[in-house]
Amino acid sequence: MSGRGLEVRDLRVEIDADGGRRLVPVDGVSLSVGERECVVLLGESGCGKSLTALALMRLLPEGAGIAAGRAELDGESFFELPERLMRARRGGRLAMIFQEPMTSLNPVLSIGQQIAESLAAHRRLRGPAAQAEAIRLLEAVGLPAERLDAYPSQLSGGQRQRALIAMMLAGDPSVLIADEPTTALDVTVQAQILRLLKELQQTRGMGLLLITHDLDIARDMADRVAVMYAGQIVEWTSRARLFEAPGHPYTRRLLNVLPSAARRGERLAQIPGRVPAPDAALVGCRFADRCTEVTPSCRTEAQVLREVAPGHWLRCGRAGTAGLAGRAAEAPVVVVAGAAAPATTRPVLELRDLKVHFPVRRGLLQRVAGQVRAVDGVSLAVRAGETLALVGESGCGKTTLARAALRLIEATAGQVLLDGEDIGRLAGEALRRKRSAMQIVFQDPFSSLNPRMRVADIIAEGLAALRPDLAAGPRAARVAELLDRVGLPGDAGGRYPHEFSGGQRQRIAIARALAVSPRLLVCDEPTSALDVSVQAQILNLLAELQREQGLAYLFITHNLPVVAYLAHRVAVMYQGRIVEQGDADTLLGAPTQAYTRMLLDSAPGHGL
Structure with a gap:
């Protein structure tokens, strides 16, 4: 390859396993990234995308190694370089940003100190020259100079990702690898980060290898696309060709x-x-x-x-x-037939002027100095057989509203009516009985499932708490019925959560929520961490359950194509308030609020 860029030929990664076995998660991968070119590496989880990137950086975990292949960076073969020389290339001409910036940033060093480390290592800049360059790099990624003194914990998710990009740019890379850099970000911050990467790529003449499972991001960003499956590239072509044919x-x-x-x-x-x-x-x-x-x-x-x-x-x-x-x-x-309930149906859930304020305490005596108005006067309703999507940026109060609606936290003011009954007035046994009508499915099923309990016990736990009248036999039959209903094998009940894929774990979480026959299901970003193929399975399952059981869904998400597909109505939340709500087709097709239009414009692909 002539000029700046990366060329990989027949990369093979092997991992030592028990019994002398050799696992091959990456098997014969070839690709190239040219100057000012964005190549997207696309595929489901488990296809070997991240291991390919780690192999290129020579950062493979213990037990894994490069068994074969050749890689050239700007014409230099670097797989054969000793580690001493590779350290100069890594973070310098070849840099990488990871999916979760908090795990890549040192929590005890300021952003300025971490950028200075990179400048000293790769460009030998120190003192005032390094300070001036660090400020220039921060400004290049859209952060003010004052953020040099900030620590990672003091930055938002999008700001941390920008700070990490600034660190990687300190070495003036000719190729930047970005491994799922926007997965955990909401649509507006995601759009900002992708726009930033595109601008830096063009202004710096940098090649970009972008790893993602999001096809809309590939459509927006790629010049060429490499589709990866089970450790191999199965399709390699231009973006236009891939999406057209x-x-x-x-x-x-x-x-x-x-x-x-x-x-x-x-x-x-x-x-x-x-x-x-x-x-x-x-x-x-x-x-x-x-x-x-x-x-x-x-x-x-x-x-x-x-x-x-x-x-x-x-x-x-x-x-x-x-x-x-x-x-x-x-x-x-x-x-399949739609499931929207008639407008005259009494709401399963109704919020009336709901407020959740958190006190801000300062000083030695921790006196209340103000209030954070996380939810500030929200009114909405969800009917049987209806999906109300709650959308908005991170920090706007969506999850706080959901937790207050379920009495997982206490509201400051307002009413939460479940089937017309004010649950804010309930306590003790009366509230416990009411909880069987409302359940929640969380974003990360792995952290919400007890890793020490078998799946059957996880599902039966809710039955034991809310249906103590149910004997052991009927309880076990109910668990088996639920596992079958969410599409899990019959032996799943005897296994532990870590033995399942992400999509299967989300099915377990849904089965647990359904165990007590709820009328309302709150879904808090239930598909955001899943591949598009697994996401389709979960959305199909939710739609089927709603049609069969008339479930009401309060569906919290920042994925607007999912909203367009699943929701009957949409409520847009901003700084604790609902700024717009209405029928999904009308709101997504002709929004009246500038904030709603901005959210829609930020969605990758723009095609809802």
Whole structure:
């Protein structure tokens, strides 16, 4: 490769496992990133994307190593460099920003000190020269100079990500690797970070390798896209070609699972099964077990990456026949009836002028010096069979409102009516009985499931607390029924949460919430941490449960395509208040508030 950039050929990563086994999570990856080019590495969790990035940085975990392959940075082969020389390249000409900046920033050093460390290591700048350059770098990423003295804990999520980008720019990289840099951010901050990366890429002549599972981000950012599956690149082409004429069956199915307003009332396509484990015995196509176009030869013949059109590479034995046929081979669309309740139905949940204020205490005696108005006079209602989406930026009060509605925290003022009864007046046994009508599904199922309890015990725990009249036999039958209903195997009850994938753990959380037959389900970002394929499974499940049981959903999210697909009505929250609410089609199609328009404009892809 001539000029600045990164070229990788036949990268293979192996991991030592028990019994002398060798796992191969990355198997023969080849790609290149040119000057001012953004290459998106796309695929589900477990495909090997992050391990590929760590291998390029030579930061693989203990037990893992580069078994084969070659990588060149600006024409220099760096896999063979001794670690002493590699340290100068790492964070210098080749830099990486991670998904969670808080784990990458030193909590006991200020932002200025951490940028200064990088400047000293890679550009030998110290003293006033380093101070001036640190200020310039902060301003380049949109942070004021005063933030040099701030510590990571004093910054918001978006500010921490900007500070980390400034640190990585200190080495003047020719290629920057960004591993899911916006996954935990709301849409407005996400848009800011992506816009910043694009600007820096162009102004600095920098190559960008962007790792993501979000197809809308790929559509907005990529010049070229490498689709990865089970440790291999299965499709490699330009952004336009990929979205107009996807060739690999895996790519087509990824594109077909995306929710949108146009698919409301349809069952989202799903990709059956899961990504094979690195220790699976794989002979033919690695996608064969999940592919509806599979032939006997797909399972027996090793697939190689072939150029099927200028600049379009595919790892598919049917590339000459069905490989470039677009989406014609997809399964037929299944249309289901809508579940919106009549406007005259009495609300399951009604909030009337709800307020949640937190005191701000200062001084030695911790006197109250003010109030944080987290929720400030919110009124809304959710009816049976209806989904009300609550959207807004992080920190606007959405989760606080949900917790107050469930009496997980106490409201300062206002009323919460459940089936017309003011639950703020209930206490003791009366409140405990009412809790069976309202349940919550959290964003991160792993942290909300007890890792020391088996799944059957986790689901039965709510039954034991809220249905003590239920004997052991009927309780076990109810658990088995719920596991089957959320699509988990019969033996799932005897296993622990860590033995399941992220999507399966979310299904367990939903089964636990359904155990006590609630009428209201509060879903707090239930799909934000999931791949698009798993997200489609969870959205289909929620839609089916609502149709069958008439559940009311208060659905908190910052994913606007999910809102467009699932919600009947939308409430937009800003600084503790509802600034706009109404029918989903009307609000998303013709918003009246400037803040709502800004949220919609910030959504990746803009196509709701």
